[in-house]
Amino acid sequence: MPDALPPDRSKTPRQRWMAVLARADAEALQERLGDVPRYRVLRGPEPGLVMVRGRAGGGGAPFNLGEMTVTRCTVRTDTGLVGHAYVAGRKQRLAELAALVDALLQDPERQPGLLRQVIEPLAELQEARCANIAAKASATRVQFYAMRNMRA
Amino acid sequence: MSASVDLPGFVDPVIEAQATFRAVLDAMARPGTIHRVGECLAAPAPLDQATAAVLLTLVDHETPLWLDASAAPARDWLAFHCGAALVQDPNAAYFAVALSLPDLSQFSAGSHEAPEGSSTVVLQVPALSSGACYRLSGPGLRKPEALFASGLPPRFIAQWQQNRALFPRGVDIILCAGTMLTALPRSVSIEEG
Secondary structure, three states, X not given: OHHHOOOOOOOOHHXXXXXXXXXXXXXXXXXXXXXXXXXXXXXXXEEEEEEEEEEOOOOOOEEEEEEEEEEEEEEEEOOOOEEEEEEEOOOHHHHHHHHHHHHXXXXXXXXXXXHHXXXXXXXXXXXXXXXXXXXXXXXXXOOHHHHHHHHO | OOXXXXXXXXXXXXXXXXXXXXXXXXXXXXXXXXXXXXXXXXXXXXOOHHHHHHHHHHOOOOOOEEEOHHHHHHXXXXXXXXXXXXXXXXXXXXXXXXXXXXXXXXXXXXXXXXXXXXXXXXXEOOOOOOXXXXXXXXXXOOOOEEEEEOOOOOHHHHHHHHHHHOOOOOOEEEEEEOOEEEEEOOOOEEEEO
16 A cells, blocks of 8 residues: 555655645545635646666666556646646546645745645644554564564 | 746647647648647747647657747747757757748758658748748649748748758758648748749
8 A cells, every 4th residue: 555655754845745745635635725726737637657666675776667657737826836746546636636735835825824734634644544554564563582582 | 847837738638639740740741731720729929829739749858859049938838848858959959949940951851861860840930821922842732732921031942942952851841820830841842933
């Protein structure tokens, strides 16, 4: 379930909010966003393929792991802010909303409110979901060190 | 990405790009015939709708693009929607955009082994329904046809003769004005008429 991965400790605030938006759910995002200002779509939302590259351990030479579906979208608000979004899969509605939120978050006046109302709750939700999966997985962990002690 | 991109590309990229491609194909096969494209497109200044539609259809990141100085304001729009690699050297360009007739000899004419490697010049003119009259003849035309185009300088005929003498090498021209386009493939012969 790759969508449940926790947002990375990203370098810039924009990288952080895009990481949260990319893993969000379109309906949840729409719900928290409420009324949106007018905007026009510059491109998309359009699905396409991107090559996912990996690095093998040791030498670390890159190799092509395979292609994955990605949907991208670019919107421009009537105030002239341009937002971009790339999300995994064919979630066209999510791509459009994420691009819109990206544009709105670039407005210094709107940014604190949006971060509080949209990004932070979604980030908490994603972290909780991830912690839940981690807890379930950790319950099945075998403690080899403990087993050896029990046998002794 | 530049914030100066404020106009969308094709509303329905698949359908509109296919329709424009077909129009360019027909125009190349029947030199001088007028086709209408890009009627729903909001073209960025200073490009006309037909010019913008042709570029959206033909240009991508694998086709180096050269812009003349007057077409430069559309650079960001082209870079965003086409992903075009802009080049300074006209000889390296697969496609060239010009708002006035450039020196055709500066573009790549291809080689005898690969004449398809030549540049295609997308030339925007003020009008294709009025202006000077040219007589076209050659492959694709049963009898000589008249083409009206304004904004082409007198030296155009001489330049075109030089270009045609290179056949099978040579550049092709797509003429655009408003929502109209027509094509002058390298094989066509042009006389004042």
